Amino acid sequence: MALSKRKRAAYLRYAQYALIVLVVAVIAFAADWASLRDSFFKPDLVREQFPDILKTALKNTIIYTACGFVFGLLLGLVLALMRLSSIGPWRWLSTAIIELFRGLPALVVFLALGPGFSRAFPDYEIPGGGLGVATLALGLVGGAYMAETIRAGIQAVPKGQMEAARSLGMSHSRAMISIVIPQAFRIILPPLTNELILLTKDSSLIYILGLSLDEYDLTKWGREGMNSAANLTPIIVVGLCYLLITVPLSIVVRRMEAKSERAR
Amino acid sequence: MTTWSTGEPHVPSDRSTAAIDVQQLHKYFGSNEVLKGIDFHVGVGEVVCVIGPSGSGKSTLLRCVNMLETPTSGKIFVEGDEITDPDADVDKLRSRIGMVFQSFNLFPHMTVLRNLCIAQQRVKGRSKSESVEIARANLAKVGLSEKEDAYPAHLSGGQSQRVAIARALSMEPDMMLFDEPTSALDPELVGDVLQVMKDLASEGMTMMVVTHEMGFAREVGNKLVFMDGGVILEEGVPAEVLANPQHERTQGFLSKVL
Numbered sequence: 076m077a078l079s080k081r082k083r084a085a086y087l088r089y090a091q092y093a094l095i096v097l098v099v100a101v102i103a104f105a106a107d108w109a110s111l112r113d114s115f116f117k118p119d120l121v122r123e124q125f126p127d128i129l130k131t132a133l134k135n136t137i138i139y140t141a142c143g144f145v146f147g148l149l150l151g152l153v154l155a156l157m158r159l160s161s162i163g164p165w166r167w168l169s170t171a172i173i174e175l176f177r178g179l180p181a182l183v184v185f186l187a188l189g190p191g192f193s194r195a196f197p198d199y200e201i202p203g204g205g206l207g208v209a210t211l212a213l214g215l216v217g218g219a220y221m222a223e224t225i226r227a228g229i230q231a232v233p234k235g236q237m238e239a240a241r242s243l244g245m246s247h248s249r250a251m252i253s254i255v256i257p258q259a260f261r262i263i264l265p266p267l268t269n270e271l272i273l274l275t276k277d278s279s280l281i282y283i284l285g286l287s288l289d290e291y292d293l294t295k296w297g298r299e300g301m302n303s304a305a306n307l308t309p310i311i312v313v314g315l316c317y318l319l320i321t322v323p324l325s326i327v328v329r330r331m332e333a334k335s336e337r338a339r
Numbered sequence: 340m341t342t343w344s345t346g347e348p349h350v351p352s353d354r355s356t357a358a359i360d361v362q363q364l365h366k367y368f369g370s371n372e373v374l375k376g377i378d379f380h381v382g383v384g385e386v387v388c389v390i391g392p393s394g395s396g397k398s399t400l401l402r403c404v405n406m407l408e409t410p411t412s413g414k415i416f417v418e419g420d421e422i423t424d425p426d427a428d429v430d431k432l433r434s435r436i437g438m439v440f441q442s443f444n445l446f447p448h449m450t451v452l453r454n455l456c457i458a459q460q461r462v463k464g465r466s467k468s469e470s471v472e473i474a475r476a477n478l479a480k481v482g483l484s485e486k487e488d489a490y491p492a493h494l495s496g497g498q499s500q501r502v503a504i505a506r507a508l509s510m511e512p513d514m515m516l517f518d519e520p521t522s523a524l525d526p527e528l529v530g531d532v533l534q535v536m537k538d539l540a541s542e543g544m545t546m547m548v549v550t551h552e553m554g555f556a557r558e559v560g561n562k563l564v565f566m567d568g569g570v571i572l573e574e575g576v577p578a579e580v581l582a583n584p585q586h587e588r589t590q591g592f593l594s595k596v597l
């Protein structure tokens with residue numbers, strides 16, 4: 076059995092291709108395409124979704140996510156600077172907040188801020204309705220994650236940058252704002268975009284809030300559509316809409332990573 | 340009236356006329372005493388070169404002068420103002436002291452021109468047009484006018500260091516600190532940077548230079564300081580110290596580097 080290493084690797088690869096072809100063929104023959112199409116991709120139900128799914132559900136998902144992300148980014152920056160502070164209580168407070176909201180499932184945060192809040196403080200409500208709760212919940216969850224990313228980014232900026240800025244007479248905070256933080260964000264743009272993708276999906280948790288029709292996000296829209304049509308087609312369309320947001324973001328991340336790889 | 344003179348080249352002059360005056364400076368990193376009671380003096384317009392083996396505390400001394408390191412004890416005066424005073428406005432005093440690092444430390448996310456303007460605008464409150472004018476003048480001085488739109492990543496080491504010098508000069512400092520400004524450069528690029536420093540010295544800039552360039556020290560320096568083990572072992576006129584070192588350790592060091 077004197078197969079060379081390279082030959083053996085080639086045979087192994089052909090065997091893998093053959094296996095993939097086999098599996099696809101079996102699925103294609105075994106599947107009942109007509110019934111699959113009727114329950115998952117009914118053309119008239121697909122057509123029925125448009126354009127309202129874009130004008131309402133897709134738009135709302137983007138708004139909830141964007142507001143949550145922006146709030147989370149600001150919160151994450153503040154938490155990161157607190158973590159790096161020389162003042163002990165700031166560090167402890169920010170560590171506690173980060174650990175709390177990183178450790179809790181996003182659903183629990185939504186439940187606490189939505190139904191939980193209105194039960195605990197019946198006389199108050201979170202301003203902004205569904206959007207307000209979504210911004211707060213997504214911002215807390217995303218901010219806790221992003222705080223650690225931002226902190227790592229700030230620490231990845233060479234110490235000489237701060238020293239050069241200080242030697243030119245800049246104060247610590249001025250040097251942070253003009254010199255260190257812009258460089259940190261360049262470094263962490265890929266992980267931040269990943270966080271945006273995760274938040275896009277987490278925004279679906281808003282369904283627990285009891286929304287009016289014009290507040291529906293994609294997932295809520297799909298569930299309602301699925302129930303009223305007794306068919307899975309709306310969910311499939313919703314899934315494609317999510318991909319419409321997330322796949323371009325992934326491509327952007329990959330581009331940025333390739334670019335920073337080349338710059339090294 | 341006492342009218343005696345010692346004839347020595349470096350009598351400590353009146354404190355108020357000294358550019359840099361270091362008194363009994365001690366610096367610990369943890370339990371490691373890196374500076375062990377330094378007394379040190381740079382007169383206005385003087386060029387003082389500091390040499391010594393690796394780890395002797397040259398960088399630490401330089402970095403204490405503009406408080407990038409906080410001294411453990413001792414006093415440092417900059418043009419008569421005590422920068423080590425807890426109530427001193429360190430940021431303000433620092434803007435009188437230019438600093439050039441071994442590793443350049445240009446801001447990589449900004450063009451060369453922006454590197455030269457940012458602190459002028461943010462610290463000195465200069466207008467955009469004023470700061471650009473000063474920046475261009477300093478770029479011309481270091482011979483890099485054509486690079487104003489380049490990013491630091493596209494500069495050679497020698498060009499980067501000259502931009503770093505121009506950046507420090509754009510704040511119009513009264514004195515300049517150099518920490519081995521040519522040590523990170525390819526040998527053929529060292530000359531350009533040294534030339535810029537020579538020009539600066541001949542314009543009367545007060546300079547404190549940590550360097551291994553003995554030729555520069557001999558030619559440009561008014562005073563040469565040899566440090567070892569956190570103390571100043573010997574100081575004097577560069578040509579004399581280099582030709583005729585008094586201390587055994589100075590002799591040993593010079594025999595290795597010359």
Ligand SMILES: Nc1ncnc2c1ncn2[C@@H]1O[C@H](COP(=O)(O)OP(=O)(O)OP(=O)(O)O)[C@@H](O)[C@H]1O
Binds near residue numbers: 373391392393394400
């Ligand atoms: N931030 C720091 N923390 C702890 N120790 C330090 C720190 N900076 C310097 N040291 C120590 O202080 C001593 C003096 O360092 P310094 O950089 O001043 O020496 P140097 O004379 O500039 O040497 P070189 O010629 O290698 O630059 C060294 O032993 C070094 O390890």
Ligand SMILES: [Mg+2]
Binds near residue numbers: 518
């Ligand atoms: Mg050094």
